[in-house]
Amino acid sequence: MDPFSPTEFDKLAAAGDGPFVSIQLPTHEVGPGPTTQDTVTYRQLVHRAQEGLERLGWRRTKAEELLSPAARLEHDSSFWSHQSRSLAVFVAPGLFRTQRMDRVAAPLSHVSEHGFHLKELIPLTLDRRFLVLAISRKQLRLVEADPTGARMVELGDVPASLADALWFEDPEKQLQHHQAGGPSAVFHGHGAERDDKEQVRRFIQRIDGGLTEVLKGLDAPLVLAGVAYEVDIVRNELSYGRVVDGSLDGNFDTARPGDMAAQATPLVQLTWEEPLRRDLERFGAMQAAGTAVTAPIEVVQRAREGRVEVLVVASGLPVWAAGDQPDSVHDEFHPGDEDLTNTAALAVRATGGTVHVVAPNQVPDGGPVAAILRY
Numbered sequence: 001m002d003p004f005s006p007t008e009f010d011k012l013a014a015a016g017d018g019p020f021v022s023i024q025l026p027t028h029e030v031g032p033g034p035t036t037q038d039t040v041t042y043r044q045l046v047h048r049a050q051e052g053l054e055r056l057g058w059r060r061t062k063a064e065e066l067l068s069p070a071a072r073l074e075h076d077s078s079f080w081s082h083q084s085r086s087l088a089v090f091v092a093p094g095l096f097r098t099q100r101m102d103r104v105a106a107p108l109s110h111v112s113e114h115g116f117h118l119k120e121l122i123p124l125t126l127d128r129r130f131l132v133l134a135i136s137r138k139q140l141r142l143v144e145a146d147p148t149g150a151r152m153v154e155l156g157d158v159p160a161s162l163a164d165a166l167w168f169e170d171p172e173k174q175l176q177h178h179q180a181g182g183p184s185a186v187f188h189g190h191g192a193e194r195d196d197k198e199q200v201r202r203f204i205q206r207i208d209g210g211l212t213e214v215l216k217g218l219d220a221p222l223v224l225a226g227v228a229y230e231v232d233i234v235r236n237e238l239s240y241g242r243v244v245d246g247s248l249d250g251n252f253d254t255a256r257p258g259d260m261a262a263q264a265t266p267l268v269q270l271t272w273e274e275p276l277r278r279d280l281e282r283f284g285a286m287q288a289a290g291t292a293v294t295a296p297i298e299v300v301q302r303a304r305e306g307r308v309e310v311l312v313v314a315s316g317l318p319v320w321a322a323g324d325q326p327d328s329v330h331d332e333f334h335p336g337d338e339d340l341t342n343t344a345a346l347a348v349r350a351t352g353g354t355v356h357v358v359a360p361n362q363v364p365d366g367g368p369v370a371a372i373l374r375y
Contacts, residue, residue, distance in 0.1 A: 052111030
């Protein structure tokens with residue numbers, strides 16, 4: 001997936017000069033080149049966009065000129081060989097943008113005089129960073145990950161191993177060092193005779209301050225990885241407040257960052273989904289109190305008034321209405337139509353509300369949208 005920030009989303013939402021062409025399609029993550037089914041589907045969607053421009057009154061030559069960057073993309077074999085789960089393409093006068101997405105999006109070719117179709121990109125604006133802390137007696141490793149990849153984090157002055165952390169702990173009375181060359185040697189205690197658990201506990205206590213400062217600077221959910229009893233000690237002793245439930249069991253001294261992140265993602269997913277779970281639980285009570293609505297026309301009206309606190313909207317399930325007239329809903333797409341679910345999502349986001357883009361079966365009452373009102 002390509003990096004995508006809330007600022008980039010806002011720039012697309014505020015693009016001033018139309019018409020606005022939005023294309024999206026599911027893609028395969030690895031493809032042999034421009035003869036794949038992905039490019040066939042893409043070509044068809046670009047052609048539909050050209051037809052949409054012509055229906056708005058654009059001459060064919062002008063429509064082809066506007067869409068030329070999108071048309072050339074079909075023949076870029078390198079581009080199609082490095083895809084994610086979906087692709088979005090946006091075209092307007094003076095603007096061309098592609099965005100690979102890590103979620104499946106239904107095929108769409110939409111031409112509008114009002115703005116881009118951006119609903120499916122809203123989840124990309126959420127902070128999906130997370131951390132994996134792998135601990136063993138030999139090594140302390142911290143990985144930072146997000147949907148675009150995973151990378152090691154430098155720990156600075158934080159001791160990188162138990163031996164490093166305990167090297168200067170009462171060395172004359174407690175330790176003998178039987179190998180030259182530093183704290184990687186084997187230690188034998190005289191009178192201390194700490195068991196493994198006690199050593200790990202003191203290790204975490206010694207590094208907690210510096211490590212927590214590193215973690216606070218990153219400020220993301222943390223997954224612990226290591227041998228079970230060591231992980232339990234870390235969970236109890238570490239003062240960082242965003243440690244997630246569950247952990248990765250095993251030794252990760254030589255694991256690749258990407259592999260660690262892939263194993264940790266299901267654990268972090270539960271943390272990411274918690275706000276949605278809370279809002280879905282609230283919906284029934286709010287509906288009974290008259291502060292929740294599901295009719296698309298009313299949802300759009302309340303969203304434009306700034307009254308929507310939470311919007312739950314179905315991915316890939318549009319509600320078409322003529323132009324900027326939300327009272328003219330119909331089942332089939334007509335030239336010049338706008339998707340009311342997209343209109344509502346952009347309005348709620350612009351007025352500081354929360355937007356959840358979910359699978360259709362997750363929307364309360366089984367419709368395309370559901371909204372909790374502020375008042």
